[in-house]
Amino acid sequence: MxxxxxxxxxxxxxxxxxxxEVNNTTAVINPATGExxxxxxxxxxxxxxxxxxxxxxxxxxxALVPAPQRAEVLYRIGYMMKERKERLSQLLTxxxxxxxxxxxxxxxxxxxxxxxxxxxxRRLFGQTxxxxxxxxxxxxxxxxxxxxxxxxxxxxxxxxxxxxSFPAIVSGNAVIWKPATExxxxxxxxxxxFEEAGLPKGIVNVIFGKGSVVGDAMVHHDxxxxxxxxxxxxxxxxxxxxxxxxxxxxSLEMGGKNAVIVMDDADLDLAVEGxxxxxxxxxxxxxxxxxxxxxxxxxKQTLEERLLAAMDGLSIGNGLDESIKVGPxxxxxxxxxxxRYIEIGKEEGARLLAGGYELTEGDHQKGYYFAPTLFTDVSxxxxxxxxxxxxxxxxxxxxxxxxxxxxxxxGVTYGLSSSIFTNDVNxxxxxxxxxxxxxxxxxxxxTGAEIHLPFGGTKGTGNGHRDSGIQALDVFTEWKAIYVxxxxxxxxxxxxxxx
Ligand code: UN1
Numbered sequence: 001m002x003x004x005x006x007x008x009x010x011x012x013x014x015x016x017x018x019x020x021e022v023n024n025t026t027a028v029i030n031p032a033t034g035e036x037x038x039x040x041x042x043x044x045x046x047x048x049x050x051x052x053x054x055x056x057x058x059x060x061x062x063a064l065v066p067a068p069q070r071a072e073v074l075y076r077i078g079y080m081m082k083e084r085k086e087r088l089s090q091l092l093t094x095x096x097x098x099x100x101x102x103x104x105x106x107x108x109x110x111x112x113x114x115x116x117x118x119x120x121x122r123r124l125f126g127q128t129x130x131x132x133x134x135x136x137x138x139x140x141x142x143x144x145x146x147x148x149x150x151x152x153x154x155x156x157x158x159x160x161x162x163x164x165s166f167p168a169i170v171s172g173n174a175v176i177w178k179p180a181t182e183x184x185x186x187x188x189x190x191x192x193x194f195e196e197a198g199l200p201k202g203i204v205n206v207i208f209g210k211g212s213v214v215g216d217a218m219v220h221h222d223x224x225x226x227x228x229x230x231x232x233x234x235x236x237x238x239x240x241x242x243x244x245x246x247x248x249x250x251s252l253e254m255g256g257k258n259a260v261i262v263m264d265d266a267d268l269d270l271a272v273e274g275x276x277x278x279x280x281x282x283x284x285x286x287x288x289x290x291x292x293x294x295x296x297x298x299x300k301q302t303l304e305e306r307l308l309a310a311m312d313g314l315s316i317g318n319g320l321d322e323s324i325k326v327g328p329x330x331x332x333x334x335x336x337x338x339x340r341y342i343e344i345g346k347e348e349g350a351r352l353l354a355g356g357y358e359l360t361e362g363d364h365q366k367g368y369y370f371a372p373t374l375f376t377d378v379s380x381x382x383x384x385x386x387x388x389x390x391x392x393x394x395x396x397x398x399x400x401x402x403x404x405x406x407x408x409x410x411g412v413t414y415g416l417s418s419s420i421f422t423n424d425v426n427x428x429x430x431x432x433x434x435x436x437x438x439x440x441x442x443x444x445x446x447t448g449a450e451i452h453l454p455f456g457g458t459k460g461t462g463n464g465h466r467d468s469g470i471q472a473l474d475v476f477t478e479w480k481a482i483y484v485x486x487x488x489x490x491x492x493x494x495x496x497x498x499x
Contacts, residue, residue, distance in 0.1 A: 004090045010039040011184055013047055013208060014191040016054035017201025022047065022208070028184060031097035031328040032318040034366040040184040043209035045217035048176065051205035052223050055147045055174035058202025063144050063172040070170050071121020076197040077166075078114030081107065081190075088158065088189055090320065095183045096157060097328040097367075098282050099319035109159040110190075113451045113468065117166035120473065124171060132497055135487035142477035144172030145249070148226040149218040151211070151239075152187075154180035154330055155285045156230075160467070161190060163455065164228045165204060167472040175204045176224060178214045180231075182330055211235060219243060226251070228475055230287075230467070233388075233460060240463060251465035251475040253456050255388045256416030258446040259292035261405045261431070264299050266421035270443060272306045274421065275394065278445025280314060280326050280372045284392040285334070287461075288417040288439070288447040292378075292385055293396045294405045300398045304353065304376055311354055311372050317363055328367040329391060335368050338391035342373065345384040350375040350395065380408045388414070402427055410436040415458030417446040438466070 012019040022041035030037050062070070081088065089103040098106070124142050131138040150164040157179060168175050179187035191206050207214050215235075218224055219242045228251040229239050236254040243250035260278065262271045278290040295303050319327035329335050335358055342356045355373030370391055378385050378395035385395045399405045409418050419441035420431045428442050438457035439449055449455050454466035465475050485491055 004087060004094065006038055006091075006185065006188075008038065011041060011188050011208060013041055013043055013051070014204070014206040015047065015051045016058070016205065017195060020047070020050075026181065028095060028182065029331065030094050030367075031330050032094075032320070032367045037094055038185065040181050041208040042181070043207050043214050045213060047207050047209070048214055048217040048221060051176050051207055052147055052221055054202040055176060055205055056223055058200055059144070059146055059172070059174035062174060062200060062203055065172075067121040067124050067170060067172070069121075070172065071118040073197055073199050074114050074118035074121070074166060074170055077193055077199070078111050078118060080193045080197055081111045081114060084189070084193070085111065088186070091185050091189060092158060093319045093327070095185045096154060097319055097330060099324050099327045100322060102282055103319070106156055106159045109451055110162040113159070113162040113166050116452050117170045120167070120470065121170050124473070126479075131483065132493065133485075133487070133491045135485065136491065137484040137486065138481070140479055140481050142171060142473060143480050145225045145476060145478055146173060147176060147224050148173045148228065148476055149176045149178070149221075149224040151178045151215050151218070151227065151229040151231065152180060153231045154182035155282065155287070157183035157186040158190065160230050161187065163451065163467040163472060168476040169199070169203060171473055171477045173476055174202060176218055177204060177206050178211070178218060179206065179208065181208060181210065184208050215239070219248075220246075222246075225249065226475060228467070229253070249475070250463065251467070252463045253287065253467055254461055255287045255390075256414040256437075256457060256461055257292060257386060257388055257412040258288055258290050258414075258417040258437070259294050259409045259419070260290045260446060261409060261418070261420040261422075262293060262295045262299060262303055263402060263405070263420065263422040263424070263427060264296040265423050266299070267423065267443070268299060268303055268306060271303065271421040272310050274419065274443075274445035275307060276310050276314070278419070278447040279394045280311070280392045281447060283326055283329055283370065285330065285390050286447055288449065289390075290419070290446040291389060291394060293394055294399055294408050295396060296405070297398045297400055300396070304396065307374060308354055311374065314372050316359060316369055316371070318367070326372060326392060328369050331368060334391065335370060338370050338389055338393060341384055341387070341389045341391075341393060345375050345378070345382070345395070348382045348384065349377075350382060350384060351377045355392070380411055386412055402430070406431065406434045410434075413460040416461045417441070417449070417457070419444060419446045438462075
């Protein structure tokens with residue numbers, strides 16, 4: 001295990017290309033060890049305003065830089081992230097707790113996003129279309145919105161930041177970024193990369209602090225025209241209603257209650273691997289994590305047995321150790337929430353097959369660890385099968401048919417990710433059609449979305465927008481329709497069309 005150190009003990013805001021100190025700070029804790037890593041600012045609303053003033057000025061010039069040249073900076077950012085991948089990954093494990101292998105995967109997601117969005121610098125496609133009238137040209141074009149606000153979560157502190165900031169940058173916006181206070185180090189490291197890669201001052205500004213202060217100031221700032229948020233449902237709803245009052249564009253991604261469906265014809269060993277990876281990877285702290293297994297009654301018992309055997313082999317501990325498979329939970333509040341749901345599950349009559357407790361002995365004494373947990377005999381309406389727990393807890397629900405499996409999958413308020421294990425091609429295509437989620441997997445778990453496809457979900461998962469993919473550009477651009485009349489006379493549109 002290597003223990004990297006930072007070059008500072010106290011982080012500063014990054015405004016207009018300068019590091020600006022803030023007096024009030026709080027500790028960032030390594031969830032694996034309980035040790036303090038660094039101090040992070042708790043900024044006031046004034047910092048947001050200072051950043052917006054700088055961003056407004058910088059954005060005017062940035063919008064005039066040809067998009068392929070804006071993209072050059074993103075290519076440099078991508079290469080620098082690649083060079084620093086191991087350092088970034090280790091720091092990510094230290095601040096977030098996810099195991100090093102997954103941290104490397106997350107940093108890679110950011111690198112991929114840099115190159116993908118850099119490519120968009122030469123596309124940013126609009127449409128050309130025939131005009132209704134003679135000697136007239138019609139087209140549409142994407143335009144930057146101006147200053148945009150991004151609010152990113154602690155569970156994917158670098159990947160999600162790239163999903164939001166890179167499309168914003170390449171399409172000519174300036175960004176005010178509030179990272180989660182639990183995981184500010186990725187933001188610090190990324191800001192240094194932005195600076196060294198030559199991103200002009202003021203194009204990305206990082207303001208550390210609480211959602212209730214910094215996030216709130218962003219949501220209410222007249223000059224921030226877009227808010228892109230990933231985080232909890234309650235916060236997302238609040239942001240949406242505040243943005244609604246101001247007619248501000250808002251893009252939300254707020255979690256899931258994702259299920260793996262295992263049919264009676266499935267490859268059960270493969271299904272077990274898929275469940276294990278997507279339920280207990282990142283200690284279940286992914287929006288895409290599998291927290292329900294919907295299993296055909298004919299294979300329920302066998303699946304339970306194989307799952308239990310496989311769960312036995314999961315090593316739990318500090319994710320910097322390469323042999324560890326399950327890292328810690330982000331903090332005590334996370335542990336407390338999981339514990340509450342364990343009690344709820346028991347009261348509801350679900351049968352606890354494994355786990356269900358916090359690990360507090362030996363190596364686990366100082367960090368926040370929870371044992372991988374399996375409930376069975378869960379019914380679809382129970383709270384543990386309906387509400388997001390955000391921990392390593394899986395509920396097994398038995399069904400009698402494919403149709404019932406689809407109904408159970410869709411019978412939750414969320415709609416992010418779903419998966420089906422089956423070898424029946426007809427079921428595969430029916431499932432693709434009928435699963436009401438933004439992401440569907442066949443013969444794979446519920447996690448592992450790729451950055452060039454839209455990421456997001458239906459129903460309570462979001463509000464119709466998508467992160468990543470070219471769809472992310474819709475969040476950070478306005479469409480402009482442009483007509484050029486080269487007839488030399490005034491043509492009055494529809495009125496001049498001969499019938
Ligand atoms: C999240 O948990 O919010 O698909 C993001 C996945 C990852 C991203 C998860 N690529 O699991």
